[in-house]
Amino acid sequence: EGGGGAGGEVPPEVLPDELPDFTEQELEPTEATDGIPSPLPGVYDDKGTAEDDAVVRALMGFPIRNSGRLAPVIEEMYDPASPRFRQYLTSEQWIAQFAPRELDVHLVKLWLEEQGFQVNFTATNRLLLQFTGTVAQFNAAFQTELRVFERENPQAGNPPFDVYGSLEQLTVPTWVADRTTGIITADLAASTKPLPAEGGAIDEEGPADVTDGVTLAQIAGAYDLDELYELGFTGQGVKLGVTVGAAFKFKDLQSFWRSLGVQRSNPRVIQTMEPPATRYVESTLDVQWSGGLAPGAELVVYQGPDARNTSMVYTFNEAIGRGEVSIITDSFAHREDSEPPAVRLQYHYAAQMAAALGITVVAATGDSAQTDTPSASPYVTGVGGTSLWVTEDGEVESEIAWSRSGSGPTLSFDIPSWQVGIVEGSGGKRAVADVAMHASTSPLPYWVYYLGEWQRYGGTSFSAPAFAGIVAAVNSYRAAQGLPRVGFLNSILYTTPAVQATFRDVVSGSTEFFAAGPGWDYPTGWGAPSAIGLATTLP
Incomplete structure (x- = not known):
């Protein structure tokens, strides 16, 4: 179980430009795990259907590869009696042993793009893809109807804000479900306003009392x-x-x-x-x-x-x-x-x-x-x-x-x-x-x-x-x-x-x-x- 060091190098996977021909069974729609909230009194209040042309930003998640091996490795790492005590992995070693396969992430990225989404960010550890599109594209791709919920602000004292919610489970092709942990989040667009300039001087006075x-x-x-x-x-x-x-x-x-x-x-x-x-x-x-x-x-x-x-x-x-x-x-x-x-x-x-x-x-x-x-x-x-x-x-x-x-x-x-x-x-x-x-x-x-x-x-x-x-x-x-x-x-x-x-x-x-x-x-x-x-x- 070495890292990605000498002798353990894996040749990079060849990533295709288009999706392969999946079997009918692999293309069959199946329910996907998702992190999109349902109504919850006092936390998520349903305000109705989301506008078709509104923007969605969302995360697709991927499972840790060889996940059954990871917990025992960590247990040894923090056991003072173990010869592997505090022999931590580098990020590169973890990715070589436990990150989702690059090919799987790539295929899901191609599928998202085929649905009209733009994939903007891929996590360094490949556990997440961030993508954007419209509500209409999201509803069509995942066979759902996004709604707008007003969410109580988790940061106490701040005003509530709108999030996307759904009343039903999302669906994806079986081959996508088999390679992912589902849609983890779906949110309204990030603001594109420029951040106001800093201004002001450094105050070294301290509070009045x-x-x-x-x-x-x-x-x-x-x-x-x-x-x-x-x-x-x-x-x-x-x-x-x-x-x-x-x-x-x-x-x-x-x-x-x-x-x-x-x-x-x-x-x-x-x-x-x-x-x-x-x-x-x-x-x-x-x-x-x-x-x-x-x-x-x-x-x-x-x-x-x-x-x-x-x-x-x-x-x-x-x-x-x-x-x-x-x-x-x-x-x-x-x-x-x-x-x-x-x-x-x-x-x-x-x-x-x-x-x-x-x-x-x-x-x-x-x-x-x-x-x-x-x-x-x-x-x-x-x-x-x-x-x-x-x-x-x-x-x-x-x-x-x-x-x-x-x-x-x-x-x-x-x-x-x-x-x-x-x-x-x-x-x-x-x-x-x-x-x-x-x-x-x-x-x-x-x-x-x-x-x-x-x-x-x-x-x-x-x-x-x-x-x-x-x-x-x-x-x-x-x-x-x-x-x-x-x-x-x-x-x-x-x-x-x-x-x-x-x-x-x-x-x-x-x-x-x-x-x-x-x-x-x-x-x-x-x-x-x-x-x-x-x-x-x-x-």
């Missing part, structure tokens, strides 16, 4: 990151990835960092698909807090055009597929029960690839006291929320579970072996959270600098990038000791008492469904991480 919110220094102190800083480990030599929908202002980033005492370079931005037409506070805070807590790390932002599923699923997958960072943080969380299973699974396939590549994927568990996507995947470290009382110099006075910390048994995934015997009452399902950090607006919200103004918010949208910053600093410490990067954290966290013992156990507070308590619990997982503790105990 900085004590009205928590600062980088307070969070670094509360979670023992300052102890790694004192040893000289701030994330240097580490590439930290942030997945975002839409853009941010570079001047906002620098205003935030400099005002709070951090000197660091701007992120490198990789546009994964269409250019963004707007800026979001979510994208801004994710970059400000992950980069602010790991000032030595190289920040790489993977930017989709907006926060629609087509943009976010593709961007998350592409950030992993390129294999160039060692940590990825994602705070564009959606309630698990509001996402069709095909969407949840596509995130999971990408996260599984990340584990094989030695990439730590952290995601917000959400702010609904229920489970979210993508943190529901066992291959993602789900960061829940606490309410933290901390002094101005970063001393912790107390910390309790946040009432809205996303947590509980997941809907989509069976309990992984490493949670068996630890998690109670999950009905045989993967449970979240795994870890937790401050997320509440009480007693103090987080600062963010957005569109030239100091603002304050809370949510696990902050705890996830904060934890990613910790992992970046831990990785720089490990590199100095000659150790490989952390990679997939969960299995080692759940099976190594020495690592668990470094966490500050959060034993009080609750959501409406679950209470915190000694040891692992739903709202806070193992509790509050210690950066120096993780650095010195992870094998």
Whole structure:
């Protein structure tokens, strides 16, 4: 099971210019899996039939090849007793062993083009194709009728938006169904408006009263990151990835960092698909807090055009597929029960690839006291929320579970072996959270600098990038000791008492469904991480 190294080279497949003659059986229409929502009261409200000439952008998904071999490979990779411990694959090795066959992806691309669609983007790991066309073309190709649903915005406080939905299952020729995981998403067109220019100057003044919110220094102190800083480990030599929908202002980033005492370079931005037409506070805070807590790390932002599923699923997958960072943080969380299973699974396939590549994927568990996507995947470290009382110099006075910390048994995934015997009452399902950090607006919200103004918010949208910053600093410490990067954290966290013992156990507070308590619990997982503790105990 070597990679694509010498002696294991596979000659490139010859890709035909047109589709072969399929048998009648292969051309027979069959129901396809799809991630297109059905009406759901309070989440998706049906507004009626979509206009024939409206534009659709959609994702076609493909299965991992040799998928039965991948989980055991990952298990060995994270078993300290295995000779393959932490021998991660490169992106190229993963593609050679586990990516969908290039020929299969090519044939489906030809079929989409035959239906009148334009195929615009092919994922590096070949798990996704993004294509566009009209509603009429989509309805004809997939034997359906697209409708417009108004969707409640997963980003709390933002207005609802329109998405495509359907009342019936899509169909495709059998040969297409056999080669794909179906249509994963279908969304309205991305905006083509140009992004407004930056304007304004960098503000180094800071908020009028900085004590009205928590600062980088307070969070670094509360979670023992300052102890790694004192040893000289701030994330240097580490590439930290942030997945975002839409853009941010570079001047906002620098205003935030400099005002709070951090000197660091701007992120490198990789546009994964269409250019963004707007800026979001979510994208801004994710970059400000992950980069602010790991000032030595190289920040790489993977930017989709907006926060629609087509943009976010593709961007998350592409950030992993390129294999160039060692940590990825994602705070564009959606309630698990509001996402069709095909969407949840596509995130999971990408996260599984990340584990094989030695990439730590952290995601917000959400702010609904229920489970979210993508943190529901066992291959993602789900960061829940606490309410933290901390002094101005970063001393912790107390910390309790946040009432809205996303947590509980997941809907989509069976309990992984490493949670068996630890998690109670999950009905045989993967449970979240795994870890937790401050997320509440009480007693103090987080600062963010957005569109030239100091603002304050809370949510696990902050705890996830904060934890990613910790992992970046831990990785720089490990590199100095000659150790490989952390990679997939969960299995080692759940099976190594020495690592668990470094966490500050959060034993009080609750959501409406679950209470915190000694040891692992739903709202806070193992509790509050210690950066120096993780650095010195992870094998």
